[in-house]
Each structure stands twice: as C-alpha cells, then as structure tokens.
Amino acid sequence: MSYLMTIDVGNTNISLGLMMGEKVVGSFRLTTKTPRTSDEFGIVIKDLLNATDVSEDEVEDVIISSVVPKLMYSLNSAIIKYMHKTPIIVGPGIKTGISIRTDNPKEVGADRIVDIAYAYHTYHRDCIIVDFGTATTFDYVSKDGVFAYTVIAPGLGISASALTSQTAKLPEIEIVKPKSILARNTVMGMQAGVVYGYIGTVEYILRQMKKELHLNECYTVATGGLGRVITSSTNEINAYDPDVAFKGMRILYDLNKGEKR
Numbered sequence: 001m002s003y004l005m006t007i008d009v010g011n012t013n014i015s016l017g018l019m020m021g022e023k024v025v026g027s028f029r030l031t032t033k034t035p036r037t038s039d040e041f042g043i044v045i046k047d048l049l050n051a052t053d054v055s056e057d058e059v060e061d062v063i064i065s066s067v068v069p070k071l072m073y074s075l076n077s078a079i080i081k082y083m084h085k086t087p088i089i090v091g092p093g094i095k096t097g098i099s100i101r102t103d104n105p106k107e108v109g110a111d112r113i114v115d116i117a118y119a120y121h122t123y124h125r126d127c128i129i130v131d132f133g134t135a136t137t138f139d140y141v142s143k144d145g146v147f148a149y150t151v152i153a154p155g156l157g158i159s160a161s162a163l164t165s166q167t168a169k170l171p172e173i174e175i176v177k178p179k180s181i182l183a184r185n186t187v188m189g190m191q192a193g194v195v196y197g198y199i200g201t202v203e204y205i206l207r208q209m210k211k212e213l214h215l216n217e218c219y220t221v222a223t224g225g226l227g228r229v230i231t232s233s234t235n236e237i238n239a240y241d242p243d244v245a246f247k248g249m250r251i252l253y254d255l256n257k258g259e260k261r
Contacts, residue, residue: 002060005083006249009066009075010111011134012157013225016045017246018054024243026052038074042082062087063253065110065245088256090114095255097121098141101148111245112150115223116141118248123219128209129244130202130237132156132224138205140213149213151205156226160194177229199233206236 003025006017011032018026028048036044046056062085066072072089079087088094090110096117100108111131119127120141131137135158138151154162156175164172173190181196183189210218222231223244231240241247 001058003054003058004250004253005059005062006246006253007062007064007066007075007087008111008114008245008249009064009068009071011067014071015245016048017243017249018049018052018059019246019250022247022250024246026054027243027246032068032071036071036074038077038081041075041078045078046082056083059083059085061085061253061257063090063249064088065090065114065249067109067111088253090249090252094252096252097145097255099144099146101146102150108147112137112139114245114248114252115139116147116248117251118244119221120145121251122247123221126213126215126218128206128218128220130206130220130222130224130227131244132222132227132230134158136202136224138209140209140218149209151209153201153205156194156198156229159198160190163190163194175226175229177233195229195233199230202230203234203236 004019006019008015014030014032016028017024049056062079062083064087076087079085090113092106096113098116098120102108115129115131116139119129125143128138128140132155134155136153136155139147140149141147160173160175164170170190171187173187176191177195178188178192181192183192206220220237222237222240223242227240231237
C-alpha cells in the first residue's frame with residue numbers, strides 16, 4: 001500500500017492527512033505555535049505514522065500547503081531527512097486549473113488555493129467555499145474556474161476571544177450553540193451572542209455575495225474546525241466537509257506530480 005501525506009499548516013494548527021487514492025484514511029493535528037526543529041518535526045511525524053501502523057516507506061509522496069512561512073524551513077527539512085521525499089509546496093508556479101483574477105494574485109494564501117481547487121474540480125459549478133479557520137474566508141469560484149472575489153471575516157474563535165479579552169468581568173467560554181437565544185446567565189448569553197450572531201453574519205455575507213454575483217444558484221461548501229457548528233444551523237450552506245484541505249491537496253498533487261523535480 002502507498003499513501004500520499006498532505007500537510008496543511010494553518011495559523012493555529014498543523015493538520016496532517018494520509019490519503020489512499022481519493023480517501024482520507026488517517027489524520028493528525030499539531031499546534032502551530034509550538035516551535036520545533038526539523039528533527040522534532042521528523043520524529044513527531046514518524047511517531048504519528050507508527051501509531052497507525054504506517055511506515056515512512058509506505059508514504060509515496062508529500063504535499064504541503066502553508067500560511068506560516070517561518071515554519072517551512074524546518075518542516076521541509078524534516079520531510080527530506082526523515083521521509084526521504086522532496087515535498088510539493090502549494091504556491092506560485094503550481095498548476096491549479098484555476099484562473100486567479102484578484103487584484104494581486106500573489107497574495108492569495110495557499111490554504112485558499114487548495115480550497116478553491118477542491119471546489120472547482122469536485123463540483124464544476126458556481127461555488128462558494130467557506131473556511132472556518134482562525135479567520136473565516138468566503139471564496140467564490142465560477143463554474144468556468146475563475147476566482148476573483150473573496151470576503152474575509154474574523155473567525156468564530158477570534159470573535160469569542162475578543163469578547164473576553166476586551167471586557168473585565170466576562171469569562172472565557174466554550175463555543176457551543178445554546179438551545180435558545182434567550183439566555184438566563186452570563187455564559188449562555190455570551191454563547192448565544194457569539195454563535196447566533198455569527199450565524200447571522202455568515203448568512204448575510206452569503207446572501208449578499210450571491211445577490212451581487214447575480215446567482216440564483218450557487219453551491220456552498222463549508223470546512224474548518226468550527227464550520228460544523230454553523231453549518232448545522234443554516235440553510236445557506238449546502239454541505240460540510242472537514243477534509244477539504246486534504247482533498248484539495250490530493251487534486252493539486254495529481255495535477256503537478258508529473259512535473260515534480
């Protein structure tokens with residue numbers, strides 16, 4: 001058996017996925033903000049593989065999408081030293097099948113390129129992909145594969161943290177949706193305000209995007225750790241898939257593996 005290792009380096013977490021063909025068969029998560037040397041990365045990755053009875057020899061190749069440049073030297077070196085692979089890096093020059101027509105295409109993050117590639121190559125229709133990460137991004141890709149429009153909002157976690165950090169007496173809260181918006185205590189009141197308020201934000205942004213794009217139909221996909229909380233509470237999102245990043249990297253790998261090295 002052979003696997004493709006997909007590594008998604010975000011501002012909060014590093015997610016590693018093992019793919020066999022189009023299927024995600026294993027996933028792991030590390031904290032981004034913990035400094036690590038290349039040896040530490042390499043040992044951690046090997047230990048995670050061994051925990052699932054997969055050896056580094058069974059990993060056919062590696063692809064990395066990162067929005068944290070300062071980690072890339074150590075991570076890339078770890079893959080070369082411990083996995084004996086030179087990874088494909090999602091970035092300028094990589095084949096995507098997408099026409100990026102934003103004002104400055106070079107500023108579009110690797111995470112968003114991965115999301116857009118997944119949406120276009122999977123659905124071949126007008127799509128908005130909503131990624132609930134540290135920031136929440138709303139990226140539209142047309143049925144013809146053109147990406148030109150985006151909305152970027154503070155993430156759900158940032159919104160909750162801002163409420164706590166900027167007020168003297170409000171406590172930290174778990175981000176869960178109360179059964180009712182009518183709360184009888186401070187914690188539930190904060191949860192209601194943050195979660196119900198965020199649902200309203202998401203719904204308004206999506207409706208306004210569709211209105212200004214003159215779209216009667218637009219398939220909307222959500223991903224990201226907190227996306228499940230919002231998706232289950234609105235009809236504006238058609239589907240939730242936590243593995244969009246891994247699947248998008250699989251698509252990009254297949255488009256680029258023939259030109260590797």
